[in-house]
Amino acid sequence: MNSMLNNLIALAIGLNLIALGTSRIPSLIRAMSVQGVILGIMPVLMDHHLDWRVIAIAVATVGVKGVAIPHMLNRAMRSANIDRDMEPLIGYVPSLLLGAAGTIAVMVLSRYLPLLPHHSGSLLVPGALASVLTGFILLIGRTKAISQVCGYLILENGIYLFGLLLLESTPLMVEAGILLDLTVAVFVIGIIVDRIQREFDSLDTRKLTALRE
Amino acid sequence: MQTIVHSILHIGFWLLVPPLLPGVINKVKAWVAGRRGPPLFLLYYDLARLLRKHVVMSETASPGFILAPVIGWTALGLATAFIPFGSAGALICFKGDFILFIYLLALSRFCTVWAAMETGSAFEGMGSAREVGFAVLAEAALITALLSLCVQSGSLSMEAILSPSAGTGTLLLAAGLFTILLSENCRVPFDDPNTHLELTMIHEVMVLDHSGPPLAIILHGASVKLMLFSVLLVQAVLPVGTQSPAVSMALLLGGTAVVTLAIGATESLMARFAFNRVPLLLTTAFLLCLFALLAAWRGGVA
Numbered sequence: 435m436n437s438m439l440n441n442l443i444a445l446a447i448g449l450n451l452i453a454l455g456t457s458r459i460p461s462l463i464r465a466m467s468v469q470g471v472i473l474g475i476m477p478v479l480m481d482h483h484l485d486w487r488v489i490a491i492a493v494a495t496v497g498v499k500g501v502a503i504p505h506m507l508n509r510a511m512r513s514a515n516i517d518r519d520m521e522p523l524i525g526y527v528p529s530l531l532l533g534a535a536g537t538i539a540v541m542v543l544s545r546y547l548p549l550l551p552h553h554s555g556s557l558l559v560p561g562a563l564a565s566v567l568t569g570f571i572l573l574i575g576r577t578k579a580i581s582q583v584c585g586y587l588i589l590e591n592g593i594y595l596f597g598l599l600l601l602e603s604t605p606l607m608v609e610a611g612i613l614l615d616l617t618v619a620v621f622v623i624g625i626i627v628d629r630i631q632r633e634f635d636s637l638d639t640r641k642l643t644a645l646r647e
Numbered sequence: 648m649q650t651i652v653h654s655i656l657h658i659g660f661w662l663l664v665p666p667l668l669p670g671v672i673n674k675v676k677a678w679v680a681g682r683r684g685p686p687l688f689l690l691y692y693d694l695a696r697l698l699r700k701h702v703v704m705s706e707t708a709s710p711g712f713i714l715a716p717v718i719g720w721t722a723l724g725l726a727t728a729f730i731p732f733g734s735a736g737a738l739i740c741f742k743g744d745f746i747l748f749i750y751l752l753a754l755s756r757f758c759t760v761w762a763a764m765e766t767g768s769a770f771e772g773m774g775s776a777r778e779v780g781f782a783v784l785a786e787a788a789l790i791t792a793l794l795s796l797c798v799q800s801g802s803l804s805m806e807a808i809l810s811p812s813a814g815t816g817t818l819l820l821a822a823g824l825f826t827i828l829l830s831e832n833c834r835v836p837f838d839d840p841n842t843h844l845e846l847t848m849i850h851e852v853m854v855l856d857h858s859g860p861p862l863a864i865i866l867h868g869a870s871v872k873l874m875l876f877s878v879l880l881v882q883a884v885l886p887v888g889t890q891s892p893a894v895s896m897a898l899l900l901g902g903t904a905v906v907t908l909a910i911g912a913t914e915s916l917m918a919r920f921a922f923n924r925v926p927l928l929l930t931t932a933f934l935l936c937l938f939a940l941l942a943a944w945r946g947g948v949a
């Protein structure tokens with residue numbers, strides 16, 4: 435069971451790389467949503483006694499991260515009429531290398547973290563930290579609002595992965611609440627993207643720093 | 648006695664079966680496009696035809712023009728001896744032989760480039776430059792992939808590292824190795840084996856001026872290399888070596904068929920990448936293999 439879980443986390447780390455290396459926004463959205471789906475089915479594989487609430491959360495996560503959010507982002511992308519982040523602040527190869535270096539550093543670091551004995555062989559902690567780092571790099575390095583949202587969602591995936599460590603002790607209500615927040619946030623961002631596009635004829639968030647009355 | 652039978656079967660398999668793979672790939676591509684496609688055994692007919700023909704040599708070429716393809720083909724053939732065949736094991740096996748395996752592949756690449764440069768044509772120099780440029784990244788990725796298998800299985804010979812499955816990083820390793828396979832064998836999206844525009848070719852441009860028997864062994868060598876990487880991918884990902892002989896043989900042949908179909912599907916569905924995007928893709932493949940190494944190192948400890 436543990437090796438199956440590690441395999442899925444390794445795949446999620448691979449998807450981080452694809453998210454960092456791609457210049458096309460549809461593939462970025464796809465990488466993010468596939469990662470969300472992989473993380474969504476993880477609690478079902480982890481839990482020894484299958485509860486209906488665990489299954490409900492898994493179904494909801496897969497539905498929201500795999501279908502609803504990508505759908506909203508794709509619609510925002512189409513209405514804003516862009517499909518490439520042409521001029522990132524950090525280029526694709528540098529951000530790829532940055533993400534890889536971060537992942538390696540996290541793998542080394544997690545050897546020295548005082549984890550519970552039954553978590554020590556798992557990739558959960560390095561995977562979570564690697565996703566958080568990837569999210570940060572996307573948030574800092576990209577200029578288009580939609581790629582930044584994808585960065586934010588990958589960051590959230592990392593936090594969710596970290597939360598799986600505490601699956602036994604956190605009430606599932608918290609997870610459900612986070613999921614709801616996330617959906618609303620992406621929904622609002624979809625509207626904002628549309629407004630930015632109408633106001634400035636571009637989704638470049640750098641233009642927002644020069645707002646005047 | 649058993650070693651003799653094993654050797655004959657091994658050599659017979661690697662001589663006769665590989666030219667089938669390009670035929671299968673072409674059939675898949677034709678099927679996706681709705682055409683009837685070339686015959687499945689086209690490469691066999693081509694090889695038989697080329698072996699009967701004369702060699703045309705450029706005035707600038709030295710005997711190396713003939714010698715290099717022979718050395719390259721022999722190096723590839725020797726490299727196949729290290730690949731175990733399901734539970735039957737490899738022909739040659741010693742500690743650290745995966746390093747020799749990598750160098751044999753490099754030697755065969757050097758010979759292809761050498762023969763291409765012998766012709767004195769500018770196009771072939773260009774193709775060689777591209778081939779070697781991509782190889783810098785692809786080779787690093789291959790070495791990392793084999794290292795991660797070494798770490799996972801805790802041994803240093805090809806036979807031992809290929810028999811169990813790749814463990815934690817299996818999915819990453821499969822993606823990485825498949826990308827290396829496409830790059831090393833000059834398939835789409837790195838190169839288009841059908842193209843006839845010298846400006847965009849890589850492998851095809853290097854063999855443009857070869858003819859007769861040398862071209863036949865270059866073509867045969869290319870199909871052996873394709874088979875080599877497919878079998879490597881299947882055995883790295885699936886625990887082929889630990890099954891009973893019948894099951895392992897079925898897994899190996901089925902897996903190779905799936906890889907071949909996947910190559911055909913990739914070629915039908917993808918376009919070639921622009922040259923400046925190829926290093927990015929190869930870097931991604933390298934990092935996927937590197938992460939598989941990390942996952943084997945971290946996940947395998949417990």
